[in-house]
Amino acid sequence: MPRRTASLLTSGLLLIGLLFAAVLVRVPYAEMSPGPTVNTLGEHNGSPVLNISGEETYETSGNLNMTTVRVTGVNFRMSLFEAVRGWLAGGSAVVPYETLYPERRTADEVEQINAEEFSRSQETAKVSALRELGYEVGTRTIVSSVVKDGPAEGVLRAGDVIVAVDGEEIGEPSEVAERVTAREPGDPVVFTVDRVPGGDEGADGAEGEAGTAEPPAGGSGDTAEAERLELTVDSTAAEDDGRPIVGISAGVGYDLPFDIDIELADVGGPSAGLMFALGLVDKLTEEDLTGGEFVAGTGTITAEGRVGPIGGVAMKTIAAREQGASWFLTPSANCAAAAADPPQGLALVEVETLEGALDALEEIRSGADPESLPLCSRAD
Incomplete structure (x- = not known):
């Protein structure tokens, strides 16, 4: 075989091998x-996103859009070819797998955690909004999580209101741990x-964070129709320090003055x-917050109205602009990343609190110059 032909054949086989490798070799990216x-002011799949009963509501206009990011699943393993294509393509981001999934979890565990975080965000959104408007929101101590395979699994449920432990009334979540750790490992507590009939079984999680199960979103939190139960849990010794535990976390639940359901x-x-x-x-207010403007945004929120950072902000700004948004409410901690390469025509408004977001909306609906608002800026 002539040397030139052999060289071409070898090169061709090498190229084919590289192409196969690019398709078959998996890389740790997502x-x-x-x-x-x-x-949030409109409907999704034919149903209102926000449902309020027991209190007067008012007509709204414009948009207050929540935004999302699509991510490859926890079980998806990206090929080298797909990673390179993603790096070269616009409108998407290829990131290390550990960025999205920092701990080894199953797909079911990831789905459970996402659902719990979403439920928690609904509850804190309700509380922060009502407190901002001057409504009284009561608090109570609840079972906020049940550890899978722990002593309390199948006995206590996420959402149970803890009235007393060993006959002593509970006023704060911290008092639950105090009562349990006052016993000896193995003692019954x-x-x-x-318990509201039909509440969350609360025993389907996994150990640690994946085992949390927030109470169902929506409703007033009224326990008037709840059933009073006395339930015994045999404690066990914690693996790290031997203290007595029962496999739950106690948290704060809220009693809302009227029913609010978030359907999404x-x-x-x-x-x-x-x-x-x-x-x-x-x-819940007569004032039209948007004045007909298309506003989108993102951010976690606490019951006290503090806005926290999120992931994937660049993808969310793209999604918002593609849908027609002119304004994007951006958590302060995400501002630099969002402003690094913002979509044209989208003003990134920096917010730190719910009150600050409401102030920004007042400026927006009044037709103020965007430069008069606290806009995000690139990092130095």
Whole structure:
């Protein structure tokens, strides 16, 4: 065989081998891309996103869109070819797999965690919105998580209101641990709880964070129809220090003055909290918050109204602009990343609190110059 022909054949075989390798070799990366956006003031799949009963509501206009990011699944293993294509393509981001999934979890565990975070964001959105409007929101101590295979699994449920432990009334979540650790490992601990019929079974999680199960979102939190139960859990010794534990976490639950339901399926994570809170404020006040403007945004929110950072902000700004948004409410901690390469025509407004977001909306609906608002800027 002539040398030139042999060289060409060898090169061709090498190229074919490289192409096969690019397709078959898996690399530790994942992909993010812009996801759907939903107007919290409107409907999704034919149903209102925000449902309020027992209190007067008002007509709204414009948009207050929550934004999402599509990500490759926990079980997806990207090929080298797909990674290179993602790096070269616009409108998506290829990131290290550990960025999206920092701990080894199953797909079911990831889905469970996302659902719990979404439920938590709904609750804190309701509380922050109502407190901003001056409503009284009561608190109570609840079972906020049940550890899989722990002593309390199948006995206590996430959402149970903890009235007493071993006959001593509970006023704060911290008092639950104090009562349990006052016993010896192996001792029975008697919980007096109020349980709403049909509540969360709370025993399907996995150990640690994946085992948390927030109480169902929506409703007033009224326990008037709850059943009073006395339930005994045999404690066990913690692996790290031997202290007595029962396999639950206690947290704060809320008693809302009227019923609020947030209906939005197939969405997970905590980042819609700010936009849910703004939507609720808009529906519960006569003032039209947007003045007909298309505003989108993102951000976690605490019950006290603090706005926290989220992931994938660049993808969310793209999604918002593609849907027609002119304004994007951006958590302060995400501002530099969002401003690094913002979509043209989208003003990135920096927010730190729910009150600050409401102030920004007042400026927006009044037709103020964007430069008069606290806009995000690139990092130096």
